[in-house]
Amino acid sequence: xxxxxxxxxxxxxxxxxxxxxxxxxxxxxxxxxxxxxxxxxxxxxxxxxxxxxxxxxxxxxxxxxxxxxxxxxxxxxxxxxxxxxxxxxxxxxxxxxxxxxxxxxxxxxxxxxxxxxxxxxxxxxxxxxxxxxxxxxxxxxxxxxxxxxxxxxxxxxxxxxxxxxxxxxxxxxxxxxxxxxxxxxxxxxxxxxxxxxxxxxxxxxxxxxxxxxxxxxxxxxxxxxxxxxxxxxxxxxxxxxxxxxxxxxxxxxxxxxxxxxxxxxxxxxxxxxxxxxxxxxxxxxxxxxxxxxxxxxxxxxxxxxxxxxxxxxxxx
Amino acid sequence: xxxxxxxxxxxxxxxxxxxxxxxxxxxxxxxxxxxxxxxxxxxxxxxxxxxxxxxxxxxxxxxxxxxxxxxxxxxxxxxxxxxxxxxxxxxxxxxxxxxxxxxxxxxxxxxxxxxxxxxxxxxxxxxxxxxxxxxxxxxxxxxxxxxxxxxxxxxxxxxxxxxxxxxxxxxxxxxxxxxxxxxxxxxxxxxxxxxxxxxxxxxxxxxxxxxxxxxxxxxxxxxxxxxxxxxxxxxxxxxxxxxxxxxxxxxxxxxxxxxxxxxxx
Numbered sequence: 131x132x133x134x135x136x137x138x139x140x141x142x143x144x145x146x147x148x149x150x151x152x153x154x155x156x157x158x159x160x161x162x163x164x165x166x167x168x169x170x171x172x173x174x175x176x177x178x179x180x181x182x183x184x185x186x187x188x189x190x191x192x193x194x195x196x197x198x199x200x201x202x203x204x205x206x207x208x209x210x211x212x213x214x215x216x217x218x219x220x221x222x223x224x225x226x227x228x229x230x231x232x233x234x235x236x237x238x239x240x241x242x243x244x245x246x247x248x249x250x251x252x253x254x255x256x257x258x259x260x261x262x263x264x265x266x267x268x269x270x271x272x273x274x275x276x277x278x279x280x281x282x283x284x285x286x287x288x289x290x291x292x293x294x295x296x297x298x299x300x301x302x303x304x305x306x307x308x309x310x311x312x313x314x315x316x317x318x319x320x321x322x323x324x325x326x327x328x329x330x331x332x333x334x335x336x337x338x339x340x341x342x343x344x345x346x347x348x349x350x351x352x353x354x355x356x357x358x359x360x361x362x363x364x365x366x367x368x369x370x371x372x373x374x375x376x377x378x379x380x381x382x383x384x385x386x387x388x389x390x391x392x393x394x395x396x397x398x399x400x401x402x403x404x405x406x407x408x409x410x411x412x413x414x415x416x417x418x419x420x421x422x423x424x425x426x427x428x429x430x431x432x433x434x435x436x437x438x439x440x441x442x443x444x445x446x
Numbered sequence: 447x448x449x450x451x452x453x454x455x456x457x458x459x460x461x462x463x464x465x466x467x468x469x470x471x472x473x474x475x476x477x478x479x480x481x482x483x484x485x486x487x488x489x490x491x492x493x494x495x496x497x498x499x500x501x502x503x504x505x506x507x508x509x510x511x512x513x514x515x516x517x518x519x520x521x522x523x524x525x526x527x528x529x530x531x532x533x534x535x536x537x538x539x540x541x542x543x544x545x546x547x548x549x550x551x552x553x554x555x556x557x558x559x560x561x562x563x564x565x566x567x568x569x570x571x572x573x574x575x576x577x578x579x580x581x582x583x584x585x586x587x588x589x590x591x592x593x594x595x596x597x598x599x600x601x602x603x604x605x606x607x608x609x610x611x612x613x614x615x616x617x618x619x620x621x622x623x624x625x626x627x628x629x630x631x632x633x634x635x636x637x638x639x640x641x642x643x644x645x646x647x648x649x650x651x652x653x654x655x656x657x658x659x660x661x662x663x664x665x666x667x668x669x670x671x672x673x674x675x676x677x678x679x680x681x682x683x684x685x686x687x688x689x690x691x692x693x694x695x696x697x698x699x700x701x702x703x704x705x706x707x708x709x710x711x
Contacts, residue, residue: 279556292534296571300556303563303570306577307599372577 135159139207155202155235161185165203165358169349172360177326178290179273184356189226194252195353197269198227201250204265204349205231210238212246217254217395217412224252243415253316255337257394257416260346262363268331270352273359275319275329295327298370306375315380321368322361330367336379336395341367384409389420390427457519459484459625459657460505465514467500473681474500478514480676480686484624487651487658489672489689491665491704497681498661499629505659506546506627507536518625541571545618545656549630551610554617555602561588561613562598568621587616591646608639612646619650626651628660632667644670665708669693677701 137154153159161183168182187195205211211231215224219241227250228239240246243258250267260266276286279297289295298319305313318335322328330341331350341348341361348361361367371377385392387408394416396409408429411417458481467474475497482488490498503509505516507528517525518539528536540546548554555564565584566574574580585595591612602610611631618626631647632640648671651658660671668675668689676686677698685698696702 279559288533292537294537294571296569296573297567299570299575300559300563300567303566303577303580304559307560307562307581371575373575374578 137207152234154207155205155231156188157185157199157202161199162203165199168358169200169203169360172349172358173347173362175326176361176365177322177328177359179357179359181356182358184353187353188230191354192271193223194227194250194269196351196355196358197250197252197267197353198230198351199353200267200349200351200358201227201231201248202235204267205235205237205248207235207237209247210240210245212240212243212249212415214249214251214254214256214413216252217397218414220414241415242419253332253334254395254412255333255340257391257411257413258419259340260344262345264346266344266346266348268333268348268350270329270331270350270357271354272317273329273350273352273355273357275327290326293325295321298327299372302370302372302375306372312371312375312377318377319370321370323365324368327370328359328361328367334380334395335369335377338367338369338377339379343367382409385427386411386417386420387427387429389417389425391417391420391425456483457525458482459486459519460659461515461517461519461525462505463515463517465501465504465511465516467497467504467509467511467513473497475504475678475681478676478683480683482625482657482659484657485655486674487660487672489668489675490659490661490678491663491668491675492678493663493704496678498663498678500681501678502627502629502659502661506544507540508546541568542621543624545615545621545623545626547611547614547618547626547628547631549633551602551607551614554614555610557603558601560599560601561593561605564602564613564617565620568617572621583620587620588613590619590650591616592642606639608635608643611635611643615647615650619654619656622654623656625657625659628658628662630662630664631660632664633662640667647671665693665705677704 168180171180213224213228215221243256248265252269280286302312316334317332343364350359369377382396394411397412400407460482463479465478466476492498504511510529516528562584565587566580569580672689675689675692676683679700685701696705
């Protein structure tokens with residue numbers, strides 16, 4: 131029987147904080163080493179998809195099994211974790227993953243972007259710029275950007291190896307031919323460091339420019355597809371486009387109804403069954419910080435003062 | 447036209463020597479050798495199972511032969527053996543300098559993207575990033591293969607067999623290749639569509655000066671298109687020569703049988 135290796139920083143204090151019977155951050159140390167090796171390779175070759183031995187995790191595929199394995203491999207007892215789902219900290223997925231690491235690693239958790247050292251995310255990049263001391267971990271459902279036109283894995287690997295990326299533009303061509311503009315609005319393919327074409331995971335294309343030369347390390351984990359890839363700090367990330375149809379991000383005529391921000395990604399929230407709606411920041415922490423600093427929006431159609439009072443539907 | 451080029455003897459575009467391919471104990475084709483010159487059309491005929499398609503796959507770089515060499519005259523470095531150059535280079539060659547027209551258009555087309563994107567794909571693959579330019583090239587090539595421009599944004603599966611075949615040709619010719627391989631380009635089409643397609647291919651090959659290797663079992667096709675002819679049987683080339691010569695004065699018993707088995711209309 132192989133000896134069970136404990137996390138090097140295991141102490142009576144961390145034991146006291148975590149649920150007994152588990153190693154620090156759930157995964158055993160050998161698995162973490164394997165994942166760290168994949169991460170290091172990913173960092174060394176930006177945008178390259180590194181295969182890894184993805185483990186069964188106590189949540190279903192598609193809920194972030196890749197992301198939590200990466201987080202478990204990089205998190206330490208002194209880290210502060212933030213988990214985002216669609217920009218918010220209070221949705222089911224985010225709450226569950228946060229409590230998972232609170233229980234198994236005993237780490238501090240936070241809603242505040244600036245306080246976090248590790249941020250696991252699904253569908254968004256925080257509006258607040260990230261710093262060199264932070265790691266952003268993405269949950270990725272389909273890591274292969276070429277998959278839609280080439281079903282064979284052997285062939286897509288060869289296409290990456292030989293930089294045969296012409297076909298990526300075929301889908302953009304199709305959009306322009308049909309709709310007069312590139313309509314792909316999320317999971318918009320990017321080229322990393324002038325070499326690998328990479329799927330940025332289903333973030334809105336609004337967030338693509340934030341990936342470019344970001345100060346924080348960006349790690350991507352796909353649990354079902356068993357792939358890890360990475361974008362090191364300050365690496366060039368360029369969204370694919372045509373010379374005469376350049377890449378553009380979404381814009382809104384409205385600003386946030388709660389905090390008045392005009393430069394953040396907005397969610398449309400239906401407020402009643404009479405067509406009433408309001409636009410609010412998708413990044414809940416960003417919105418709260420702005421309101422705490424005294425910014426006020428127009429309140430939307432129904433003039434709700436705070437986000438907490440968005441009606442549950444039966445109030446009308 | 448072929449006589450003229452033959453007299454001047456420019457260096458060959460494709461040089462095949464001692465090409466043998468085995469499928470385990472079975473012979474696909476044995477000890478085939480030929481030269482193909484720029485602008486020349488070579489027909490390969492023979493019955494089913496005679497090794498025509500095996501030969502085409504080997505010389506077009508889709509399959510590595512068991513023995514022998516296939517050398518191609520590259521634009522920058524002279525004759526280079528296909529299977530000694532790097533895979534990256536071979537694949538680049540296949541999508542720029544060469545074209546391959548498959549018997550079944552489904553093998554050669556992307557069925558889930560529009561006709562225009564099918565034609566434009568090769569341009570994008572070699573780095574064209576200007577939508578307007580790609581679009582106008584696609585329109586131009588669809589016109590050249592006599593397709594309705596109004597259908598540029600339609601999916602290939604909505605096209606008839608003949609149109610799919612013409613789209614496949616346009617998709618291949620957009621990068622102005624020097625060499626095109628065709629595997630039974632007209633089989634499965636009815637005769638009147640066949641005639642129009644053959645006429646189109648003949649016109650394009652003449653005006654663009656493309657060298658061509660056409661594999662077919664239809665002697666009518668080679669009579670119309672090819673300058674030279676190779677007759678295959680059981681994996682061996684049994685007879686080769688100028689098309690008219692071989693068809694009008696066949697020497698080998700098998701060629702005689704083949705020529706005499708054409709149904710008179």
